[in-house]
Amino acid sequence: MQKSSVDDIRARFDEDVERFSSLDTGQESMVDARTLLDRTTEAAAATTPNATHLLDVGCGAGNYSLKLLQHLDDLHVDLVDLSQPMLDRAVDRVSAATDGTVRPFQADIRELSPAPEQYDIIMAAAVLHHLRTEAEWTAVAGKLYEALRPGGAVWVADLVDHSTAPVQDLMWDAYGSYLEDLDGEAYRERVFSYIEQEDTPRPLLEQIDLFQAAGFDDAEILHKNATFGAFSVIKR
Numbered sequence: 268m269q270k271s272s273v274d275d276i277r278a279r280f281d282e283d284v285e286r287f288s289s290l291d292t293g294q295e296s297m298v299d300a301r302t303l304l305d306r307t308t309e310a311a312a313a314t315t316p317n318a319t320h321l322l323d324v325g326c327g328a329g330n331y332s333l334k335l336l337q338h339l340d341d342l343h344v345d346l347v348d349l350s351q352p353m354l355d356r357a358v359d360r361v362s363a364a365t366d367g368t369v370r371p372f373q374a375d376i377r378e379l380s381p382a383p384e385q386y387d388i389i390m391a392a393a394v395l396h397h398l399r400t401e402a403e404w405t406a407v408a409g410k411l412y413e414a415l416r417p418g419g420a421v422w423v424a425d426l427v428d429h430s431t432a433p434v435q436d437l438m439w440d441a442y443g444s445y446l447e448d449l450d451g452e453a454y455r456e457r458v459f460s461y462i463e464q465e466d467t468p469r470p471l472l473e474q475i476d477l478f479q480a481a482g483f484d485d486a487e488i489l490h491k492n493a494t495f496g497a498f499s500v501i502k503r
């Protein structure tokens with residue numbers, strides 16, 4: 268199947284700002300969305316309690332930045348997203364929650380060229396599954412590594428695949444049941460169809476390997492349930 272282009276993905280998210288604007292639930296189509304949001308941001312705050320600079324890639328409407336600002340005051344926040352309507356919403360919400368600077372960048376994460384060693388925390392929630400090839404992964408992981416100060420970390424919460432067919436089937440069945448319980452069979456089909464069209468997730472351990480190949484040292488798995496996981500990779 269021909270996967271969605273970057274323009275297709277931008278157009279879909281331009282129309283979907285409301286769905287990404289709930290801090291109470293997070294993005295409900297993710298299994299354990301609230302746990303992913305809470306655990307990732309709590310762990311980031313605990314790991315770099317003196318953080319001053321945050322980069323949120325694929326920030327959407329800003330939920331992960333906002334949640335982190337409940338633990339760390341007045342961060343300077345750089346927001347990156349393909350979608351201008353998402354960025355506009357994120358800037359409004361995040362500016363109200365910090366006295367630090369808030370800078371929006373409308374860009375594809377593949378095109379980013381951040382200055383070296385400027386961030387303590389990089390959030391990447393539900394965005395890296397849009398990368399298609401290993402070369403794209405390697406390039407993006409390398410740029411994120413460069414952009415972090417020593418001691419900083421990248422925090423990922425995302426859709427994941429599995430390496431073996433039986434486990435892959437089991438986990439996607441579990442995700443299907445979750446979606447059906449949430450909003451019925453038609454909803455499950457709708458979500459499965461846009462995942463098929465738009466997303467290219469990778470196994471969680473493979474993602475960590477790709478980050479470590481780009482230079483990251485330690486890694487922590489924070490959560491895993493069905494087809495969603497969260498982890499961090501740390502730059503010593």
Ligand SMILES: C[S@@+](CC[C@H](N)C(=O)[O-])C[C@H]1O[C@@H](n2cnc3c(N)ncnc32)[C@H](O)[C@@H]1O
Nearest residue numbers: 280325326327330348349350375376392393397
């Ligand atoms: C599923 S939403 C997640 C938003 C937010 N991180 C959250 O968890 O609430 C994915 C976001 O990533 C953005 N996005 C997708 N592909 C991107 C890319 N290649 N570069 C930058 N942003 C991208 C979309 O526009 C969308 O706002």
